[in-house]
Amino acid sequence: MSVKYSVVLRKNPAKSAEPGKYYAHAQAYGEMDFDSLCEEVNGRCTVTRADVSAVLESVLDSMNKGLANGQIVRLGNFGSFQIGVRSHGAAKEKEFIPTMIRGTKISFRPGKLLTNMQKTLNYAQVAKLPVKVTTNV
Template identity: 80%
Template sequence: MSVKYSVVMRKNPAKMSLPGKYYAHAQAYGEVDFDSLCEDVNGRCTVTKADVSAVLESVLESMKQGLSKGQIIRLGNFGSFQVGLSSNGAEKEEEYNSSMIRGAKIAFRPGKLLTNMQKTLIYSQVAKLPVKTKASTAPVTGA
């Protein structure tokens, strides 16, 4: 298997007057939902699909609790999760308050398992996917 990509032109937002350059853009090829993931794990070990589902749901709940406390969640070779913030700035430290925080995001840092996988990826170019326009639901070929 390979990671599918198409080639797209992008402009530099800081230098819009310059011509764009062409870059690879990863194309998703299907998806694996929670149920399918549980079935796959069940097929690789002696644990039932229901047990896999229960454990994963419990891990997610524990992650939610830890992240909401500001803890870093480390899942061994898989990677780690941590809350990051985006906020408005203040001229002076004493002027800053929590109302200036615009939102939070969850940052994922892959561990050895996934970083090693990234080193062995194979790539294959595919056609660009159609782009949907805002005015209609009919897809239009994107550039």
């Protein structure tokens, strides 16, 4: 298997007068949903698909609780998750108030398992996916 990509023209928004350059753009082909993941794991070990589903749901619930409490959630060689915040700035520290926080994001840092996988990827160029056209009727 290989990572599929197409080549696309992109302009630098900071230097709009300069001509664009061509860059690789990853193309996803299909997806692995929760049920497919459970089935895949079931095929690699002795636990049932229902057991895999129950464990993964429990892991997600525990991750949710840990992240909501401000903890870093580490999943061994898979990687770690942490809450980050986005906010408006204040001129002085004492002027900052909690309502200046615009929202949060979840940061993921891959561990050794995924980092090592990235080092061994193969690539295959494919045609660009068609642009989706939406109409307002």
